[in-house]
Amino acid sequence: MxxxxxxxxxxxxxxxxxxxxxxxxxxxxxxxxxxxGVGDEIVVxxxxxxxxxxxxxxxxxxxxxxxxxxxxxxxxxxxQPIHASMALVKNASRWEVFLEKAVELGCxxxxxxxxxxxxxxxxxxxxxxxxxxxxxxxxxxxxLPVLDEPTKIRxxxxxxxDDTVGLIxxxxxxxxxxxxxxxxxxxxxxxxxxxxxxxxxxEEVSLADDAGYNRIWLGARRLRAETxxxxxxxxxxQLVDVEK
Numbered sequence: 001m002x003x004x005x006x007x008x009x010x011x012x013x014x015x016x017x018x019x020x021x022x023x024x025x026x027x028x029x030x031x032x033x034x035x036x037g038v039g040d041e042i043v044v045x046x047x048x049x050x051x052x053x054x055x056x057x058x059x060x061x062x063x064x065x066x067x068x069x070x071x072x073x074x075x076x077x078x079x080q081p082i083h084a085s086m087a088l089v090k091n092a093s094r095w096e097v098f099l100e101k102a103v104e105l106g107c108x109x110x111x112x113x114x115x116x117x118x119x120x121x122x123x124x125x126x127x128x129x130x131x132x133x134x135x136x137x138x139x140x141x142x143x144l145p146v147l148d149e150p151t152k153i154r155x156x157x158x159x160x161x162d163d164t165v166g167l168i169x170x171x172x173x174x175x176x177x178x179x180x181x182x183x184x185x186x187x188x189x190x191x192x193x194x195x196x197x198x199x200x201x202x203e204e205v206s207l208a209d210d211a212g213y214n215r216i217w218l219g220a221r222r223l224r225a226e227t228x229x230x231x232x233x234x235x236x237x238q239l240v241d242v243e244k
Contacts, residue, residue, distance in 0.1 A: 004041040004053065006034055007137040012048045020044045020054050020066050027064035030056075042066065047136060047144030051075045076141035078106040080240045081189040083164075085111040085156050086229045087196035088120040095123060096131055098226040103135035103145060105233040106240070111148040111156060117198040121150055153204055156193065157211040164189040166213035167236075169228045170205060179232065182214045183239045190236055194229040 008030065014021045022030060022044070030036045038059055044052045044066065050073060054066035084107045089095055095112075102110055110132075112123055128147060136144050160166055165187035167179070183190070193200075193208065200208070205215070218231050 004043050006030075006036065006040075007043045007045065007140075009133050009137055010044050010046055012046045012050075015044070015046050015050070015052070015068075018068055019057075020052055020068060022064040022066070024062050027059075027062050030064050031059055031062075041069070045136060045142050047133070047142070049074050049077070049143050051142045072142075074142055076106075076139065077143055078108065078237065078240050080187070081108040081164075082106050082233070082236060082240065083109040083111065083189065083191045084194070084229060084233060085113040085151070085153075085192065086194040086225060087113045087115050087118045088123060088150060089197065089225055090120050092124065094224065094226045096128070098229050099128055099131045100135045101226075101230045102233060103132055103141065104139045105230070106141075106237040107145050107233065108143065109146040109148070112150040113156065113193065113195075114150050114152045115195055115204055116201045117196045119196065123150070153193070153200075154207065156191070157207055157213070160191050160211060160213075161189065162212075163187060164191050166191045166193070166208070166211065167216050167232065168193040168200070168205065168208045168213045169195065169218060169232060170215040171199065171217075171222075179216055179235045180239060182216060183236065190240060192229070192232055192236065194225055194232070197225055 008022055008026045010020050010022050038056055040056050042054050044054050050071055052068045053070040055069055056066045058065040084102050086098055218228055
C-alpha cells in the first residue's frame with residue numbers, strides 16, 4: 001500500500017477506531033485547495049502518537065470524513081524525550097523559526113524561558129500552536145510537542161529529572177564540552193537551555209552548574225539564540241537516534 005502524499009491533522013477527539021473527521025480548516029483545505037474527492041487517500045496525524053492512512057468517504061461543504069485503512073504509532077518520534085527551553089526574543093518571527101525547527105528536530109516539549117536578560121515575557125500562543133501543527137504535518141512526526149507557558153529558569157532547573165542529561169549553551173570556556181561527549185553518558189532524556197541575545201548571567205550559569213547541567217560550546221562564532229538552539233538540536237536529534 002503506497003503512502004499518500006497529502007498530510008492532515010485531526011485531534012484525538014475527532015478520531016474513532018474506524019473513521020476520522022477533519023477539523024473545519026483542514027476540511028476546507030482538502031476540499032477547496034487540494035481539490036480532493038471521495039475515494040482519495042490521505043494521511044492524518046492526531047498529534048498524540050497515531051498516524052492514519054485514510055480513504056475519504058464524505059466531502060460536503062466544510063465537512064470531510066474518512067475511513068481508516070491502517071494505523072501506525074509514534075512515527076518519526078525520538079527514542080528519548082527532548083525538552084528545549086529557549087529565552088523569548090523580541091522579534092516574533094525568530095521565535096517562530098525556532099518553534100518550527102524544534103518540531104522538525106524532534107523536540108517533545110518546548111518552554112519559553114524567562115531569564116534575567118529576557119526582554120519579552122509573552123508570546124502569541126494561538127499562532128505558535130498553529131506553527132507546531134504545520135511543522136508536525138510537514139516533518140512526518142506523530143506527536144505534537146507540549147508548549148509550556150513562559151517559565152523562569154529557576155523552575156526549569158528545579159524540575160529536571162535526575163536521569164535527564166541537562167545542557168546549557170554557553171560561550172567558549174575551559175569548562176564547556178562537546179555535545180557528543182556529554183550525551184555519551186547514560187540518560188533517559190535531554191533538557192536543553194538556550195539564553196537570550198545577551199546570554200545567561202554568571203549567576204544563572206552557576207545555578208545550572210549546581211543543578212547538574214553541562215555547559216556546551218557550539219563553536220567560535222557568536223550565534224543568535226534561535227541559531228544556537230537549532231544547531232544544538234540538530235546534533236541532539238541524531239545522537240538520541242530518532243526513529244525513522
